[in-house]
Amino acid sequence: MKHKTMAQFKALPPGSTIGIIGNGQLGRMTALAAARLGYACHVFGPDADSPAEQVAFRATVAAYDDKDALVEFAKSVDVVTFEFENIPHESVQLLTKHVEVRPGWNCLQISQDRLIEKTFINDCGIDTAPFKAVDSLADLEAAVEELGRPSILKTTRMGYDGKGQALIRPETDLETAYDSMAGAPSVLEGFVEFQREISVIVARSACGQWTAFEPAENVHADGILDTSSVPAHIPDGLVEEAVRIAVTLAEKMDIIGLLAVEMFHTKDDRLIVNEVAPRPHNSGHWTQDACYSDQFEQFVRAVCGLPLGSVERRNDLVMKNLIGFDVEKWPDYLNEPNAKLHLYGKASTRRGRKMGHVNLVYPLGELLKSKKA
Structure with missing residues (x-):
């Protein structure tokens, strides 16, 4: 596909309205970045008093399949993007009849389904963990026979933060594991060291x-991202390879916006892609206090057709997620001179819920030096 040059492409001028599907914390931080560049945001989602609604110019509270609400929403904005990709494809098709949607439906279709996603990644010549489709107990038994134990059974759609997953250990009863998927189409992934x-x-x-x-570099706890650190402790050659993989997938998907690519650095120094997300990502929150242009500003720039900003890193950083009642430590972080606190404005706290994050800022080279020590 031929792309327009920057001179040919007409950027959306400040004062335009960006429509954001989804009204969670990613929409909130996108709306804040958009406001700095002079844009208004109209957010769309099913929850009232949402994190994004609290800071947006306008909000529509409606189900993702409410056709009348979607049409009115589309008519009120100049472009539509997503902070949450798991919406019905019929809704996206309806939106595209009324307004430009970025990224396009193909990007959402790939990222919504793990089986489609992994097949697409492999078709791009990029490795994933071995996988097999599972639509029955017999499928699961055959897949485990081929891929072995341990392995991971996941629903193909809607799973995130450890939801919709079952670890297949040597002692795991396969019927129980299959039943935990509640009949949803699934995929078994082989174990990667x-x-x-x-x-x-x-x-x-x-x-x-x-x-x-x-x-x-990301560390998870109970299936949810706990920390992201930069710099990642990987060889220089793998830094270049990781970027090459991510850019290749973004270009093959014809992304307009952001693409987050999660990977495993294997024991034998290879990179294997785990999954992709065509939107801002939790593991990119470190950019808010380490880079000249963070992921949310880059997202707005890309969607609106503006020149992209600098991604140069100014300091080392550890992003720490505040999950559930961890958020009650917020006064402590305000007393730490190197801590930058980001809270999401959620009204209620519950176990496993992302309530905010804190970016712990260090001088360039300090984290790498401490790691070697």
Whole structure:
């Protein structure tokens, strides 16, 4: 596909309205970044008094399949994007009849279904963990026979933060594991021995310009991201390879916006893609206090057709998620001179809920030095 040059592409001027599907914390931080650049945001989602609604110019509270509400929403904005991709494809098709949607439906279709996603990644010549489709107990038994134990059974759609997953251990009863998927189409992933998990976030504009943030090193707890750190402790050659993989996928998907690519750094120094997300990502929150242009500003720039900003990193950083009642430590973080607190405005706290994050800022080179020590 030929792309317009920056001179040919007409950018949305400040004062335009960005429509955001989804009204959670990613929409909130996108709306704040958009406001700095002079844009208004109209957010759309099913929850009242949402994190994004609290800071947006306008909010529509409606179900993702409410056709009348979607049409009115589309008529009120100049472009539509997503902070939450799991909406019915019929809703996206309806939106595209009335307004430009970025990224396009193909990007959402790939990322919504793990089986489609992994097949697409492999078709791009990029490795994933071995996988098999599972639609019955017999399928699961055959897949485990081929891929072995341990392995991970996941629903193909809607699972995130450890939801919709079952670890297949040597002692696991397969019927119980299959029943836990509640009949949903699933995929079994073979076990990958890895040293660490990393992620790369690519911004790509309508004219094909791209920038990539350097890899972050991620640590999960109970299936939810706990920390992201930069720099990641991987060889220089793998930094370049991680960026190459992420940019390749963004270009093959024809992304306009952001693409987050999660990868495993294996024991034998290879990179294997775990999953992708065509939107801002939790593992990119470190960019808010480490880079000249963070992931949310890059997202707005890309969607609106503006030149992309610098992704140069100014300092080392550890992003710490505040999950559930961890958020009650917020006064302590305000007393730490190197801590930058980001709270999401959620009215109620519950176990496993992302309530905010804190970015712990360090001088360039300090984290790498402490790691070697």
